[in-house]
Amino acid sequence: MPTNDSxxxxxxxxxxxxxxADLAVQADKLAARELIAEIEREQLATLQRILDAQTSFGGQGLPAMVSGL
Structure with missing residues (x-):
């Protein structure tokens, strides 16, 4: 006879x-991290375009200075 332990x-x-509930919290955290990572990728791409533009206009040394920061 099976026993039912309420x-x-x-x-x-x-x-x-x-x-x-924990899975929902973890999903929210992951979504936030993914959003932050995408923003960082966009910022790095923008910075690279700025550095490329500066270099093409005779801004020699600027990329090295920014990289040093």
Whole structure:
């Protein structure tokens, strides 16, 4: 005859809810990190275009100075 442990069932339900909440938090954190990474990629691309433009107009030494920063 199977035994039904209602306390164990209740704990399982609570733990499942906790896991689902944690997964939602982790998904939000991942989305934020991905957004930040995309912004950083855009900023680096913009900086590279600025450096390329400066170099093409005789700004020799500027890329090295910025890289040194």
């Amino acid at each position: 306390g164990l069932t209740a704990r399982d339900i609570v733990e499942t809810g906790d896991r689902e």
